[in-house]
Amino acid sequence: MRVLLRACSIPEAAAIAELDGKFRLLQPPYALHSSPEMSETDLADALARSGYIRQNKEFSSFRDLISFARQIHEEWLRKVGLPTSGSLSAEDFIAEINPLMIWDVIERIDNDLVKAGLYDQAVALLVSIIKSPLSETNPKVKTRALASLVKVHSERAHGESSAKSEGADLRFSTLQDRLVKEKIQTIKERIRNRHCVFELRADT
Amino acid sequence: VIDLAQAAAGNASRIESNFRELIEERSAEDGATIVTFSEWVLEVCRVSINVKLYVVFDLINNGRYLNMYDAAMQYAEVLGTSREEILRSWLRAFFDRRIAFDRAFKDGEELIYGALTAGSGGLREYDPYCLTLSKDFHATAAALAYLPGDSVNICFSAHGEFDEGGTCAMLAPDSHRHMLAACKNWRGAITSAKADWPALMNQKATYFEALFIGSVTLTNVDRIQMLQSEYERMISLVLRSVGRRIESAEHTLVYCFRSLLVAARNQQINLEIVS
Numbered sequence: 001m002r003v004l005l006r007a008c009s010i011p012e013a014a015a016i017a018e019l020d021g022k023f024r025l026l027q028p029p030y031a032l033h034s035s036p037e038m039s040e041t042d043l044a045d046a047l048a049r050s051g052y053i054r055q056n057k058e059f060s061s062f063r064d065l066i067s068f069a070r071q072i073h074e075e076w077l078r079k080v081g082l083p084t085s086g087s088l089s090a091e092d093f094i095a096e097i098n099p100l101m102i103w104d105v106i107e108r109i110d111n112d113l114v115k116a117g118l119y120d121q122a123v124a125l126l127v128s129i130i131k132s133p134l135s136e137t138n139p140k141v142k143t144r145a146l147a148s149l150v151k152v153h154s155e156r157a158h159g160e161s162s163a164k165s166e167g168a169d170l171r172f173s174t175l176q177d178r179l180v181k182e183k184i185q186t187i188k189e190r191i192r193n194r195h196c197v198f199e200l201r202a203d204t
Numbered sequence: 205v206i207d208l209a210q211a212a213a214g215n216a217s218r219i220e221s222n223f224r225e226l227i228e229e230r231s232a233e234d235g236a237t238i239v240t241f242s243e244w245v246l247e248v249c250r251v252s253i254n255v256k257l258y259v260v261f262d263l264i265n266n267g268r269y270l271n272m273y274d275a276a277m278q279y280a281e282v283l284g285t286s287r288e289e290i291l292r293s294w295l296r297a298f299f300d301r302r303i304a305f306d307r308a309f310k311d312g313e314e315l316i317y318g319a320l321t322a323g324s325g326g327l328r329e330y331d332p333y334c335l336t337l338s339k340d341f342h343a344t345a346a347a348l349a350y351l352p353g354d355s356v357n358i359c360f361s362a363h364g365e366f367d368e369g370g371t372c373a374m375l376a377p378d379s380h381r382h383m384l385a386a387c388k389n390w391r392g393a394i395t396s397a398k399a400d401w402p403a404l405m406n407q408k409a410t411y412f413e414a415l416f417i418g419s420v421t422l423t424n425v426d427r428i429q430m431l432q433s434e435y436e437r438m439i440s441l442v443l444r445s446v447g448r449r450i451e452s453a454e455h456t457l458v459y460c461f462r463s464l465l466v467a468a469r470n471q472q473i474n475l476e477i478v479s
Contacts, residue, residue, distance in 0.1 A: 011258045013453030028453040029441050044297075045330070051256070053293045074452045079282045083459070084452045088445050096462055098469045108443055121446045 003059045005068065006043060007052040013073035016043055016052065017065055030066050090124035094132050102134060102141055110148055119156045126152065205310045206368065208417065212349035212375040219376055223383035226390060234394045241393035241401065242386040245320070249385070249405055250426070251337045251348070251414040252326040253318040257438075260333050260428060261460040264467045269335070269420035271316045272302075301356045304366045311346075311417055320350055320381055320412040322402035325429045325478045329408055332434035334478075338426040342378040345418030350376045352388045355413055385412060427474040428464075435477045 004018040014027040016038060023038040025046075038046075046052040059065040077084045097105065105125065113122040126149040129135060135142035223242070227235040253269070263269050270278065276290040283290070292299050306312035318337070319327050326334035342348050351358065351374050359371040376384035385405065386393065392404045404410050438461045445458055468475035 012256060028457050047296050051294055054296060070453050077452060085450060086455050087449055088458055090446045093446060096466050096469060108439060112440060113443055118444060121444060124447050
């Protein structure tokens, strides 16, 4: 597979890649849901107005292309004096957000993190919510967070770990796999339409 | 050299007479709808600028929005290259047009480009964050005018030459923005429900460019709208990043998004999520 890098936005570590004539915007976290397809007009617009710089580099995979986008982004961060990596504690995040957002965060812990098997993140966030001043002033928040925490422990204990791969199903490696599968599917359709009698294996 | 404010003011009476003619030529019912539409534009629509997260981050941290030339200068200093090189890489095919346009105006390098939009994330096709300027922004701007479309397209001939006469004739002053909008978008206004009018103002094909010389700061940014899809991307990224080492690209986003949340919590900015 040859993936062509057509444009990139260095401050955003975003890239516009071309594969088989189709354009795709790759942006952090380089997940399928954050990598929409683009038209040629979108590409022209990105170059004309959105700070994208034209590129013309070939890569053997999306992974390599994304590594390149990350690398030039890191060089940029060093030059502007921004940290190139770091971590985020659950306490800091909970202390920073608007109290009205807390319900949304709890919902997302239940519906996003737990389903993705990200139990450590879910527990850290829920414990931070329970310990936060917000829980003291609003007991409903505490009750809700506690209920979620019980649920997280229960799910973890029951080993419902179908999404153990920490959401890797959405990561760029799978984006690549998916595109390959789509390509195989297209070839299969073509073969079928030509009334060929053999079947193409998914691993070919 | 064109004086933006002066050129726009010179068109006021013509825009007004075009507007009156339009109403007189239409049926009473359509005329009334067009007047209602123009009043709605006056009341609801604001100058807005669609930007990326790192531009919002810059605004929060530096207190001031940088126009294209200022931003290019900042990039050039950091990257050790020339401002022109940065501008060329950004503008590519539009470089000559944008430079020709700006140079035609007095203090053209101070121009800031926005749009006259009706909330709902503004020109969301461009970027997911919409800085909406306060209603009284015009009072503080050194110059503010509107064009019925994208200046790099409508102000140039088919051969790419800047049309100075045509450009001057199209400029509308702030006081007549609603009439300009009605004269251009009246068909859409009379054929669609009022609830759909924002779409007329907020899409590439029918939008109005706002160009001005002035300072965009946190004090005159009324609100920052963020697209729901962008919010989903960011909040998901942040929650999944808790307690683990975050790589460069994701870290920058998390860093910028957190500063946005903190600014909203501290009421430095008014943040809205729009679907």
